[in-house]
Amino acid sequence: MKSTRTFMSTLEEDVFSGLTAYPKKLPSKYIYDKTGDELFQKIMDMPEYYLTRAEFQILKKHKEKLSKVFDAFGGFDLIELGAGDGKKTKILLKHFMEKGLDFHYTPIDISQNVLDSLKASLKEELPGLQVTSRQGMYFKVLQDLAGYNKRRKIIMVLGSNIGNLMHKKAIDFLKNIRDSMGEDDLLFMGFDQKKHPQVILDAYNDNTGITAAFNKNLLVRINRELDADFEPDNFLHWETYNPETGTAKSFLVAKEPMTVQLKKISLEVHFKAWETIHTEISQKYDDDTVRWLAGQSDLVITEIFGTDDEAYKNYIFKRR
Numbered sequence: 370m371k372s373t374r375t376f377m378s379t380l381e382e383d384v385f386s387g388l389t390a391y392p393k394k395l396p397s398k399y400i401y402d403k404t405g406d407e408l409f410q411k412i413m414d415m416p417e418y419y420l421t422r423a424e425f426q427i428l429k430k431h432k433e434k435l436s437k438v439f440d441a442f443g444g445f446d447l448i449e450l451g452a453g454d455g456k457k458t459k460i461l462l463k464h465f466m467e468k469g470l471d472f473h474y475t476p477i478d479i480s481q482n483v484l485d486s487l488k489a490s491l492k493e494e495l496p497g498l499q500v501t502s503r504q505g506m507y508f509k510v511l512q513d514l515a516g517y518n519k520r521r522k523i524i525m526v527l528g529s530n531i532g533n534l535m536h537k538k539a540i541d542f543l544k545n546i547r548d549s550m551g552e553d554d555l556l557f558m559g560f561d562q563k564k565h566p567q568v569i570l571d572a573y574n575d576n577t578g579i580t581a582a583f584n585k586n587l588l589v590r591i592n593r594e595l596d597a598d599f600e601p602d603n604f605l606h607w608e609t610y611n612p613e614t615g616t617a618k619s620f621l622v623a624k625e626p627m628t629v630q631l632k633k634i635s636l637e638v639h640f641k642a643w644e645t646i647h648t649e650i651s652q653k654y655d656d657d658t659v660r661w662l663a664g665q666s667d668l669v670i671t672e673i674f675g676t677d678d679e680a681y682k683n684y685i686f687k688r689r
């Protein structure tokens with residue numbers, strides 16, 4: 370069956386394989402179209418979503434120390450994967466500019482949309498900043514950057530974005546970054562930490578329904594792009610957190626039996642009542658787990674910056 374189909378895009382291919390698998394699943398990366406980007410902005414402003422504020426505090430508190438570590442050899446290129454709206458990064462950029470550091474900023478994001486507004490806001494807020502943005506998948510762009518070794522690279526991944534990857538894939542991602550790093554280059558990365566399970570559940574299941582709309586945006590996008598007829602309201606947003614593994618998981622749960630047509634990929638999908646689509650994981654960490662991930666990827670932790678309550682931490686890594 371599978372081999373006779375040709376797909377026009379990875380979205381088509383991933384949706385087909387996810388909805389014909391058992392149990393059903395869809396990759397969270399497809400949440401982020403224009404609506405998904407906007408909903409994620411709203412999530413970052415929610416009182417329950419502590420991650421953004423926590424990382425903001427860390428950057429604010431440690432900007433001076435970070436400027437010294439990053440600039441230890443005099444001059445660097447700051448490369449940010451998944452730059453988003455740059456709200457947090459601007460704390461650092463502003464500080465580095467005030468100190469007159471010689472650096473170049475390269476924000477990378479999958480969304481050209483997001484990059485365009487980031488560039489516009491930087492031009493206004495930080496005129497004189499050297500910026501070159503790049504649109505693309507991390508993987509591809511990192512390969513391009515590997516050959517670029519004129520001066521020290523600082524690769525930055527904020528927001529606990531790595532948490533969307535289960536450990537095996539997180540290690541692949543880290544190895545990939547590691548392979549693009551020279552001996553003196555650094556990786557600066559945010560990892561959300563294990564904490565009271567209820568705090569985590571609340572962050573991913575707010576009572577205003579923003580996170581539910583964010584999760585269901587997968588179905589809205591598939592309806593539009595694959596000419597499908599999902600009824601998003603017939604699904605329930607459901608969040609679980611396993612305190613043993615540190616894995617938060619998002620599901621869409623069918624509230625009744627349904628048949629959905631996805632015309633563009635000639636697929637008919639049946640749902641039994643209470644059947645699930647697994648959509649996202651948001652992994653929570655502790656120092657031992659991060660150290661293990663680093664070791665598996667031939668990296669070592671050189672510094673840890675946490676909030677006072679240790680709810681969130683940023684780590685600096687170098688090549689082992």
Ligand code: AVJ
Nearest residue numbers: 412528529530532533573651
């Ligand atoms: C952007 C992947 C860090 O997992 O915390 C927020 C995405 N999902 N609320 C996260 C998300 C539901 C977010 N990351």
